[in-house]
Amino acid sequence: xxxxxxxxxxxxxxxxxxxxxxxxxxxxxxxxxxxxxxxxxxxxxxxxxxxxxxxxxxxxxxxxxxxxxxxxxxxxxxxxxxxxxxxxxxxxxxxxxxxxx
Amino acid sequence: xxxxxxxxxxxxxxxxxxxxxxxxxxxxxxxxxxxxxxxxxxxxxxxxxxxxxxxxxxxxxxxxxxxxxxxxxxxxxxxxxxxxxxxxxxxxxxxxxxxxxxxxxxxxxxxxxxxxxxxxxxxxxxxxxxxxxxxxxxxxxxxxxxxxxxxxxxxxxxxxxxxxxxxxxxxxxxxxxxxxxxxxxxxxxxxxxxxxxxxxxxxxxxxxxxxxxxxxxxxxxxxxxxxxxxxxxxxxxxxxxxxxxxxxxxxxxxxxxxxxxxxxxxxxxxxxxxxxxxxxxxxxxxxxxxxxxxxxxxxxxxxxxxxxxxxxxxxxxxxxxxxxxxxxxxxxxxxxxxxxxxxxxxxxxxxxxxxxxxxxxxxxxxxxxxxxxxxxxxxxxxxxxxxxxxxxxxxxxxxxxxxxxxxxxxxxxxxxxxxxxxxxxxxxxxxxxxxxxxxxxxxxxxxxxxxxxxxxxxxxxxxxxxxxxxxxxxxxxxxx
Numbered sequence: 001x002x003x004x005x006x007x008x009x010x011x012x013x014x015x016x017x018x019x020x021x022x023x024x025x026x027x028x029x030x031x032x033x034x035x036x037x038x039x040x041x042x043x044x045x046x047x048x049x050x051x052x053x054x055x056x057x058x059x060x061x062x063x064x065x066x067x068x069x070x071x072x073x074x075x076x077x078x079x080x081x082x083x084x085x086x087x088x089x090x091x092x093x094x095x096x097x098x099x100x101x
Numbered sequence: 102x103x104x105x106x107x108x109x110x111x112x113x114x115x116x117x118x119x120x121x122x123x124x125x126x127x128x129x130x131x132x133x134x135x136x137x138x139x140x141x142x143x144x145x146x147x148x149x150x151x152x153x154x155x156x157x158x159x160x161x162x163x164x165x166x167x168x169x170x171x172x173x174x175x176x177x178x179x180x181x182x183x184x185x186x187x188x189x190x191x192x193x194x195x196x197x198x199x200x201x202x203x204x205x206x207x208x209x210x211x212x213x214x215x216x217x218x219x220x221x222x223x224x225x226x227x228x229x230x231x232x233x234x235x236x237x238x239x240x241x242x243x244x245x246x247x248x249x250x251x252x253x254x255x256x257x258x259x260x261x262x263x264x265x266x267x268x269x270x271x272x273x274x275x276x277x278x279x280x281x282x283x284x285x286x287x288x289x290x291x292x293x294x295x296x297x298x299x300x301x302x303x304x305x306x307x308x309x310x311x312x313x314x315x316x317x318x319x320x321x322x323x324x325x326x327x328x329x330x331x332x333x334x335x336x337x338x339x340x341x342x343x344x345x346x347x348x349x350x351x352x353x354x355x356x357x358x359x360x361x362x363x364x365x366x367x368x369x370x371x372x373x374x375x376x377x378x379x380x381x382x383x384x385x386x387x388x389x390x391x392x393x394x395x396x397x398x399x400x401x402x403x404x405x406x407x408x409x410x411x412x413x414x415x416x417x418x419x420x421x422x423x424x425x426x427x428x429x430x431x432x433x434x435x436x437x438x439x440x441x442x443x444x445x446x447x448x449x450x451x452x453x454x455x456x457x458x459x460x461x462x463x464x465x466x467x468x469x470x471x472x473x474x475x476x477x478x479x480x481x482x483x484x485x486x487x488x489x490x491x492x493x494x495x496x497x498x499x500x501x502x503x504x505x506x507x508x509x510x511x512x513x514x515x516x517x518x519x520x521x522x523x524x525x526x527x528x529x530x531x532x533x534x535x536x537x538x539x540x541x542x543x544x545x546x547x548x549x550x551x552x553x554x555x556x557x558x559x560x561x562x563x564x565x566x567x568x569x570x571x572x573x574x575x576x577x578x579x580x581x
Contacts, residue, residue, distance in 0.1 A: 039270035
């Protein structure tokens with residue numbers, strides 16, 4: 001069987017959905033960040049597949065930038081989680097409940 | 102395509118980038134001797150960037166192989182961002198010093214967030230737009246949590262970060278699918294594709310554009326992607342809230358106009374229906390939630406959701422008047438909201454720090470000028486003539502009527518009528534309510550100056566709206 005574009009796209013979509021499910025169901029802030037990373041990497045896979053399909057480098061360049069952005073986001077995210085831990089002695093997002101309507 | 106490496110095309114973002122480094126250096130080298138050196142440097146840089154933006158107004162075309170546009174649209178939004186940035190920085194030190202968070206990094210983050218916004222407004226490519234959006238967002242995550250010893254501020258930044266990163270995933274997936282269908286991430290080529298395709302939303306394009314729209318509407322705080330904004334606005338330091346509720350919203354709408362505004366290209370009935378429903382939901386949900394608030398800060402947070410709904414009406418109308426009305430409204434909304442938040446902050450110092458509505462009691466006699474300014478902001482947010490907020494709404498709504506969205510405009514006007522209740526409640530409190538004896542207001546010259554500038558701008562552009570509207574219209578024509 002030849003692995004076609006669609007195989008990569010379906011794999012990407014699956015990984016993306018796993019990431020979304022992780023963000024929506026998990027309570028630990030670090031796991032949520034990791035799930036977001038999974039979503040971004042699923043998109044990266046999609047980009048690479050399309051870049052190969054079009055024979056065009058734009059998609060690959062896009063992936064470099066999105067990896068850099070993801071790294072920056074995680075750096076800031078972990079710093080915020082450290083501050084959260086100092087306040088609450090926990091990183092469970094169920095305990096983040098000061099602000100309510 | 103315009104093959105040039107013309108650095109002057111991105112003069113404003115370059116000034117902001119160099120300025121952010123300079124601010125950090127001055128803070129390290131001079132910060133011990135002169136406490137406010139970072140503050141003054143930042144104001145100078147913003148003024149310099151503003152002068153550059155104004156004297157070298159965009160004349161069209163693009164630079165860096167079509168990556169950034171250098172047209173009037175870019176310049177218009179750059180001016181709007183810099184104005185909001187200047188006003189926010191101007192009144193920040195009072196808050197920062199009082200809370201012991203007077204660090205130079207604050208100013209650097211504001212400058213870098215502005216840098217991201219300028220790239221969002223000038224983006225000629227999805228990549229540049231994405232980088233601008235993320236530069237802005239990451240700075241805002243940090244700014245929201247800048248008061249890190251305060252649990253609420255930390256909670257606000259955590260919520261913003263987790264949800265922001267989550268929606269970045271959707272935005273990026275949308276870009277990947279659009280790229281997959283078009284074979285390019287260049288906005289000009291995408292709009293060519295949309296114009297030529299027999300079924301513009303066929304293939305991956307429909308879902309790709311929908312995901313892109315979800316990512317953008319999150320940043321605009323449009324219902325149903327608004328749930329983060331009241332909490333984030335409430336917990337963040339007040340000057341940061343004033344910044345977050347205006348400039349990034351303008352940047353998101355600027356990017357939306359760049360990506361989706363293609364007069365003559367019909368994206369079809371489903372697309373219009375989705376925008377229609379989003380606009381109605383946003384106006385109504387924001388309004389009814391604002392009615393129930395006792396905290397002025399949260400009330401303003403919900404009201405900013407409502408205003409995103411009015412702007413969506415203009416976006417849906419998507420003709421020349423609607424789009425230029427949006428530009429006018431976004432510019433004026435910056436003045437209204439920054440002014441309202443600064444006065445809310447100043448008045449809050451009388452009470453227990455909960456931004457209670459009752460803190461405003463007797464402001465009319467204790468401090469007539471501040472009360473008058475707050476009344477201007479509230480009336481302008483309601484949309485009472487002859488203030489600037491009225492003309493913004495007038496242009497947007499009449500554009501929507503021209504395009505045949507009569508029912509949408511009826512709902513929008515009804516919503517404006519409902520919003521009178523919670524805006525006027527502040528004024529009733531200031532002028533008619535006998536309160537317990539609250540302390541006098543402290544003297545805070547920079548905060549008062551900011552409020553005066555905002556109030557004057559609303560009055561002047563309310564009495565003479567045509568120069569700014571002409572400028573907005575010229576910017577929109579440049580977009581075609």
